[in-house]
Amino acid sequence: MSIYDIIFYLFATITLVSAFFVVTIRNIVYSAFFLLFTFFGVAGIYVILGADFIAMVQLIVYVGGILILILFGVMLTNKITNVQIKTGTSQIIPAAIGVGLFAGILTATLVNTPWRKIDNSPLFPTTQGLGLMLISEYGVVFELLGILLLIALIGAASLARK
Amino acid sequence: MIHIGLGHFLFVSSILFSLGIFGVVTRKNAVMVLMGIELMLNASNINFIAFAKYGNFGLQGQVMALFVIVLAAAEAAIALAIVLNIYKTFSTVNVDEIDTLKD
Numbered sequence: 001m002s003i004y005d006i007i008f009y010l011f012a013t014i015t016l017v018s019a020f021f022v023v024t025i026r027n028i029v030y031s032a033f034f035l036l037f038t039f040f041g042v043a044g045i046y047v048i049l050g051a052d053f054i055a056m057v058q059l060i061v062y063v064g065g066i067l068i069l070i071l072f073g074v075m076l077t078n079k080i081t082n083v084q085i086k087t088g089t090s091q092i093i094p095a096a097i098g099v100g101l102f103a104g105i106l107t108a109t110l111v112n113t114p115w116r117k118i119d120n121s122p123l124f125p126t127t128q129g130l131g132l133m134l135i136s137e138y139g140v141v142f143e144l145l146g147i148l149l150l151i152a153l154i155g156a157a158s159l160a161r162k
Numbered sequence: 163m164i165h166i167g168l169g170h171f172l173f174v175s176s177i178l179f180s181l182g183i184f185g186v187v188t189r190k191n192a193v194m195v196l197m198g199i200e201l202m203l204n205a206s207n208i209n210f211i212a213f214a215k216y217g218n219f220g221l222q223g224q225v226m227a228l229f230v231i232v233l234a235a236a237e238a239a240i241a242l243a244i245v246l247n248i249y250k251t252f253s254t255v256n257v258d259e260i261d262t263l264k265d
Contacts, residue, residue: 019178023197089189107176130228134228159243
């Protein structure tokens with residue numbers, strides 16, 4: 001077993017185990033902190049797949065931005081004196097059966113599909129290529145996403161201020 | 163000895179997506195539903211980047227993953243603003259108690 005395989009299994013285990021705790025643990029703050037480990041694990045998987053820039057963006061945007069936003073959401077929507085911030089659950093058994101069936105179908109599909117076995121891309125820094133694509137081929141999409149972010153932030157601010 | 167290939171990454175992402183769906187359908191707190199959606203978006207990102215490496219698409223999958231991250235950030239900001247408004251109006255964020263439209 002090569003070091004590559006060991007690192008993959010390490011990050012996959014971190015991701016899946018902490019994601020399992022995110023959706024099952026009852027304390028919301030603990031869930032948010034397990035979500036942190038899930039995002040770290042996913043960033044590690046991106047590094048294994050050779051996407052170094054995406055992994056850094058994942059760490060900066062998800063861990064630095066979205067997770068903090070979610071923690072603010074948890075704190076602002078509960079009584080601050082309430083030490084035990086719990087969440088209720090509903091319909092666990094039908095949901096587990098349905099999700100289990102869904103995961104089984106997905107896994108069966110990906111096992112039975114004849115994927116190409118070759119891996120023709122050596123690992124190389126992707127920042128330059130991504131930057132060139134963002135200003136040439138995907139330039140319009142990039143600008144539209146900038147406008148969308150501006151609209152979303154103004155909308156969120158005006159929604160939350162009311 | 164099985165070498166790590168595309169199937170391993172797709173398996174991780176499919177399990178992560180299923181866990182996200184499980185979180186969305188079983189949790190009552192609206193913020194927890196948001197966390198489930200983030201898990202599902204991360205699973206789709208793993209798929210994009212795995213196909214960018216093992217398919218013959220160059221960097222296009224990674225550009226799509228970047229766009230998904232931007233959309234996730236916008237979605238989280240908007241959704242938390244809506245959740246804050248719901249909390250101000252109903253004093254709860256449990257999605258099963260907010261059923262005013264049912265009356």
